[in-house]
Amino acid sequence: MTEAPLVEIRNIHKRFGGVHAVKDVSIDLHPGEVVGVLGHNGAGKSVLMSMLSGALPADSGEILVRGERARIDNPRDARRYGIETIYQTLALADNLNAPANLFLGRELRTRWGTLDDDSMEAEARKVFHRLNPNFTNINDPVINMSGGQRQVVAIGRAIYFNACILIMDEPTAALGPSETAMVADLTKQLRAEGIGIFLISHDMHDVFDLCDRVMVMKNGESVGIHPIAEVTKDDVLSLIILGQLPEGWTPRNGG
Amino acid sequence: MTEPSGGAPPKIQRDWAALLRVAEIDTRMLAMVVVLVVVWLGLNLLTDGIFMTARNLYNLAVQSSVVGIMATGMVLVIVARHIDLSVGSVMGFTGMVIAWLQVDVFTLGAAWNWPTTILLGLALGAAIGAFQGYWVAYRAIPAFVVTLGGLLMFRGGAFLVTDGRTVAPMDPTYQLLGGGINGSIGATWSWVFGLAAIALVAFMAWRNRSSRLRHGFPTKPVWVELLLFAVWAVLIVGFVLVMNAYTKPRSDIPRGIPVPVLILIAVVVGMSLISRITRFGRYVFAMGGNPRAAELSGIDVKKTTLLIFVIMGILCGIAAVITTARLNAGANSMGMLAELSVIAAAVIGGTSLAGGVGSIAGAILGAVIMQSLENGMVLMGVSSAMRQVIIGLVLIIAVWFDSMYKKNRR
Numbered sequence: 215m216t217e218a219p220l221v222e223i224r225n226i227h228k229r230f231g232g233v234h235a236v237k238d239v240s241i242d243l244h245p246g247e248v249v250g251v252l253g254h255n256g257a258g259k260s261v262l263m264s265m266l267s268g269a270l271p272a273d274s275g276e277i278l279v280r281g282e283r284a285r286i287d288n289p290r291d292a293r294r295y296g297i298e299t300i301y302q303t304l305a306l307a308d309n310l311n312a313p314a315n316l317f318l319g320r321e322l323r324t325r326w327g328t329l330d331d332d333s334m335e336a337e338a339r340k341v342f343h344r345l346n347p348n349f350t351n352i353n354d355p356v357i358n359m360s361g362g363q364r365q366v367v368a369i370g371r372a373i374y375f376n377a378c379i380l381i382m383d384e385p386t387a388a389l390g391p392s393e394t395a396m397v398a399d400l401t402k403q404l405r406a407e408g409i410g411i412f413l414i415s416h417d418m419h420d421v422f423d424l425c426d427r428v429m430v431m432k433n434g435e436s437v438g439i440h441p442i443a444e445v446t447k448d449d450v451l452s453l454i455i456l457g458q459l460p461e462g463w464t465p466r467n468g469g
Numbered sequence: 470m471t472e473p474s475g476g477a478p479p480k481i482q483r484d485w486a487a488l489l490r491v492a493e494i495d496t497r498m499l500a501m502v503v504v505l506v507v508v509w510l511g512l513n514l515l516t517d518g519i520f521m522t523a524r525n526l527y528n529l530a531v532q533s534s535v536v537g538i539m540a541t542g543m544v545l546v547i548v549a550r551h552i553d554l555s556v557g558s559v560m561g562f563t564g565m566v567i568a569w570l571q572v573d574v575f576t577l578g579a580a581w582n583w584p585t586t587i588l589l590g591l592a593l594g595a596a597i598g599a600f601q602g603y604w605v606a607y608r609a610i611p612a613f614v615v616t617l618g619g620l621l622m623f624r625g626g627a628f629l630v631t632d633g634r635t636v637a638p639m640d641p642t643y644q645l646l647g648g649g650i651n652g653s654i655g656a657t658w659s660w661v662f663g664l665a666a667i668a669l670v671a672f673m674a675w676r677n678r679s680s681r682l683r684h685g686f687p688t689k690p691v692w693v694e695l696l697l698f699a700v701w702a703v704l705i706v707g708f709v710l711v712m713n714a715y716t717k718p719r720s721d722i723p724r725g726i727p728v729p730v731l732i733l734i735a736v737v738v739g740m741s742l743i744s745r746i747t748r749f750g751r752y753v754f755a756m757g758g759n760p761r762a763a764e765l766s767g768i769d770v771k772k773t774t775l776l777i778f779v780i781m782g783i784l785c786g787i788a789a790v791i792t793t794a795r796l797n798a799g800a801n802s803m804g805m806l807a808e809l810s811v812i813a814a815a816v817i818g819g820t821s822l823a824g825g826v827g828s829i830a831g832a833i834l835g836a837v838i839m840q841s842l843e844n845g846m847v848l849m850g851v852s853s854a855m856r857q858v859i860i861g862l863v864l865i866i867a868v869w870f871d872s873m874y875k876k877n878r879r
């Protein structure tokens with residue numbers, strides 16, 4: 215790759231008491247690239263991504279955004295660097311409606327500094343319409359919405375604010391087939407717009423369909439970073455389960 | 470919401486449901502209004518018509534204002550998944566400090582005396598709120614523990630201010646804030662206030678509607694807007710008429726709206742605006758709905774929590790001003806057990822103890838329902854022990870009703 219990476223994570227560590235959750239992991243992400251982050255539950259994928267999204271502070275190591283050292287202490291810092299996250303739990307305030315969730319923490323305000331709910335509703339309708347034209351009951355509390363609608367709110371929140379770097383933590387885990395396809399299309403569209411995406415997923419089909427590279431983690435360590443064209447599903451499974459490639463492995467495309 | 474049953478629902482029921490939907494009326498709020506009306510009619514019957522006299526309704530309004538003011542703050546506290554058990558003690562303590570400053574420390578009768586003591590009282594309330602909020606927000610001590618400590622500390626503090634001595638009398642001008650014989654604004658100003666309120670209701674409805682039209686959102690039909698406006702206008706005119714119907718002793722001079730009720734109205738309007746049109750209010754509800762999501766959205770949860778308790782403290786200060794002015798004294802037992810009435814008012818008014826749900830208007834309705842029961846039972850000659858039994862039962866039933874309502878909505 216010739217252009218500068220959007221994000222470069224260098225030698226990052228995270229400990230929880232005696233547990234070394236992330237050990238000396240380095241990974242980069244380029245514009246218009248989707249990097250899959252794979253591994254067992256507890257392998258450290260979510261912790262790694264949490265350090266990038268500001269939800270957890272790193273113990274050591276550094277994060278560079280567009281070649282410059284970034285200081286990410288909390289989610290606000292991450293957002294300032296254009297890093298948006300779609301959490302596995304969606305992180306929605308269930309009692310608020312969709313526009314309030316979309317703009318949570320970044321509300322549009324009138325010239326008197328009060329909430330401009332009408333403008334937020336108008337913007338929200340545009341964003342949600344793009345993701346799902348059938349989504350009209352946006353003024354209900356999100357707790358009354360379907361899993362797909364809630365996902366649309368969470369995704370809308372990540373893309374509305376012109377993210378450059380998107381972290382998707384199992385974005386399709388709770389979705390039906392048509393909604394999963396919608397998320398896949400959206401991912402491709404965002405990649406085409408030059409956004410860099412980290413995709414945490416357990417779904418091999420999604421990974422091979424969407425990712426340009428995969429990184430596999432095991433016990434907090436990175437056990438391999440490969441262009442998707444070089445590996446097969448069996449190779450990736452071997453990395454996930456054994457932490458190494460099969461014996462006598464050669465890149466599948468011969469490169 | 471209507472249950473889906475076999476066959477079409479009767480036409481009248483369907484029309485009602487349709488009307489509520491187009492008017493965007495909260496069914497739960499409507500249910501509370503219905504409960505209030507039933508309670509009033511019932512008590513009126515049981516007291517042979519004494520309950521609904523102008524005199525009693527005037528007293529009821531004044532009695533509701535202290536609990537109502539603190540309940541508006543309790544809504545924010547409970548919505549954010551906290552609790553404040555110290556409000557009665559904080560009110561007693563700030564009230565004692567206000568009375569002590571006004572009577573013992575400053576020159577009684579000086580024009581600057583009572584405004585200064587009010588400001589100092591509110592500042593003290595804010596400082597106490599900041600103190601408790603600090604422990605809750607930045608030291609992660611559960612609010613239940615911090616404010617239980619506060620309940621004891623500030624009750625003790627209220628005694629220590631004057632070693633238990635009652636301080637009296639207060640400044641004559643200050644006494645007007647308590648709504649005594651001269652503590653109301655008279656017939657003319659009551660009408661001015663009422664008409665201004667009606668104009669404000671009309672203006673807000675018009676502004677809301679034009680903004681929605683400008684954005685191309687669906688709006689309520691014009692006749693619904695007019696109907697809602699008419700309901701508000703009738704309520705406001707009715708309120709002014711009742712307050713003006715109660716006259717001063719041995720005269721025909723109408724009292725008009727009592728000052729404490731005006732203070733309550735100002736607090737309700739202010740707190741409603743804070744909870745609905747400011748970022749702070751939005752964050753309080755977001756924290757109650759999902760604290761982790763609020764944090765991940767970049768909300769400064771700690772600062773917001775601190776601010777909630779500061780507001781609660783200021784409201785305790787305002788309640789202390791009204792109480793001392795009404796008693797014309799500072800007594801260290803002021804506000805004893807008030808925390809229970811305040812929490813009950815918020816909960817009866819639909820504030821969910823699980824957090825995330827509640828409204829200022831609901832809390833006021835809750836306070837009025839509670840106070841109506843209390844007031845009505847006093848008129849009926851029910852003993853204070855029996856009143857406690859009944860109010861306690863009502864609280865349990867209110868929360869049960871709330872959980873049933875939620876289950877049925879799913």
